Amino acid sequence: MAYICxxxxxxxxxxxxxxxxxxxxxxxxxxxxxxxxSFAIFFTIASIPIGLLIDRVHRTxxxxxxxxxxxxxxxxxxxxxSFIGLFLARMGVGVGEAVLSPAAYSIIADSFPRRxxxxxxxxxxxxxxxxxxxxxxxGGGVVALVAQAETMNLPIFGxxxxxxxxxxxxxxxxxxxxxxxxxxxxxxHAARVSQGKAKGVPLSTIWAxxxxxxxxxxxxxxxxxxxxxxxxxxxxWLPAMYMRGFxxxxxxxxxxxxxxxxxxxxxxxxxGGAIMDRVGxxxxxxxxxxxxxxxxxxxxxAVAFPLVPSIWLAGVLFVAFFTAxxxxxxxxxxxxxxxxxxxxxxxxxxxYVFVINAVGIGxxxxxxxxxxxALFPGGDGIRSAMAIVAPFGYAIxxxxxxxxxxxxxx
Numbered sequence: 001m002a003y004i005c006x007x008x009x010x011x012x013x014x015x016x017x018x019x020x021x022x023x024x025x026x027x028x029x030x031x032x033x034x035x036x037x038s039f040a041i042f043f044t045i046a047s048i049p050i051g052l053l054i055d056r057v058h059r060t061x062x063x064x065x066x067x068x069x070x071x072x073x074x075x076x077x078x079x080x081x082s083f084i085g086l087f088l089a090r091m092g093v094g095v096g097e098a099v100l101s102p103a104a105y106s107i108i109a110d111s112f113p114r115r116x117x118x119x120x121x122x123x124x125x126x127x128x129x130x131x132x133x134x135x136x137x138x139g140g141g142v143v144a145l146v147a148q149a150e151t152m153n154l155p156i157f158g159x160x161x162x163x164x165x166x167x168x169x170x171x172x173x174x175x176x177x178x179x180x181x182x183x184x185x186x187x188x189h190a191a192r193v194s195q196g197k198a199k200g201v202p203l204s205t206i207w208a209x210x211x212x213x214x215x216x217x218x219x220x221x222x223x224x225x226x227x228x229x230x231x232x233x234x235x236x237w238l239p240a241m242y243m244r245g246f247x248x249x250x251x252x253x254x255x256x257x258x259x260x261x262x263x264x265x266x267x268x269x270x271x272g273g274a275i276m277d278r279v280g281x282x283x284x285x286x287x288x289x290x291x292x293x294x295x296x297x298x299x300x301x302a303v304a305f306p307l308v309p310s311i312w313l314a315g316v317l318f319v320a321f322f323t324a325x326x327x328x329x330x331x332x333x334x335x336x337x338x339x340x341x342x343x344x345x346x347x348x349x350x351x352y353v354f355v356i357n358a359v360g361i362g363x364x365x366x367x368x369x370x371x372x373x374a375l376f377p378g379g380d381g382i383r384s385a386m387a388i389v390a391p392f393g394y395a396i397x398x399x400x401x402x403x404x405x406x407x408x409x410x
Contacts, residue, residue, distance in 0.1 A: 014238070016143070017240050032368070055346045106337075125273075223292075226359070264323045268329070276334075294327045298320060
């Protein structure tokens with residue numbers, strides 16, 4: 001539920017691109033900075049220090065603080081009246097969300113047998129696809145509901161535009177979920193305290209581990225980062241692709257894009273996670289080979305889905321493209337938790353989160369916008385830019401996953 005909530009807050013801006021552009025009088029590139037760079041700056045900078053902290057504290061209480069922080073920042077996005085104001089509020093969303101993934105990966109690793117981690121991580125990872133899908137659906141529904149009103153006068157918040165109202169609606173549920181986390185136990189906290197492990201492992205020891213197994217760790221980090229570049233460079237522009245290329249209205253676009261993300265997430269994260277727990281005994285090398293083949297095969301739909309003339313064929317091909325990325329999301333964290341020594345799992349997960357989001361969130365949306373503006377200006381040129389970005393990252397990711405499998409086998 002927390003991960004679903006985080007992705008609703010993270011992704012809702014992608015559905016509201018044209019409304020935000022018109023109201024704040026900004027360009028596609030500036031929107032891409034709000035989608036990616038603003039979120040990524042603090043999300044990536046904060047993730048490693050937060051990972052070190054999570055290895056030392058009561059993890060579910062730390063998650064409660066993080067959820068409250070990003071939910072409040074999302075609500076503040078609904079009060080923004082300028083590019084700078086929205087940029088700064090999105091930075092706050094990134095700080096809060098930097099807590100969840102490192103804590104969740106560590107908690108799940110303490111709660112399930114290693115051979116079952118693929119499915120467990122897949123079920124958690126499903127929150128990302130579900131949250132992104134619901135962000136599009138909720139955002140489209142909310143904006144369509146109040147589309148006739150130029151502004152709305154809300155208690156506490158005052159006068160807001162429809163897109164601002166969507167941010168406020170998206171942010172409020174997180175405050176309730178944050179409260180619930182105060183009552184959820186941390187499965188490993190008491191044992192860590194009794195064994196004196198709550199003090200954590202020195203940072204120098206963690207860097208030594210990352211250097212000693214550099215070929216493995218950095219192939220996983222780089223492979224997922226490349227896949228993230230492809231996915232976030234396309235998913236953030238998926239609603240714009242439908243509205244500009246197929247002339248769908250905002251509400252219809254939200255329902256279509258949301259359904260595609262949820263379908264691909266279910267197939268890749270749950271189905272892929274379950275398969276990887278069985279193929280090759282669920283060992284790290286087998287999981288990485290599975291990821292390599294998945295994204296290599298998905299290069300074909302990655303090229304095709306933005307370019308086909310049929311709205312339904314584009315949807316089917318997008319699901320095939322996104323399913324491969326979703327399988328990677330369930331595999332990589334489980335592999336890292338299997339390989340990382342106890343006492344540094346959250347920190348290594350935080351380094352992983354840092355790398356994949358610095359590339360995926362920080363660069364992905366902007367690369368697509370820059371290519372579109374430079375090579376395919378006007379109209380639905382964003383589709384051609386997506387057809388370049390999507391297969392590019394997958395090709396790099398496949399090569400790095402096969403290399404990670406080789407190192408894991410050693």
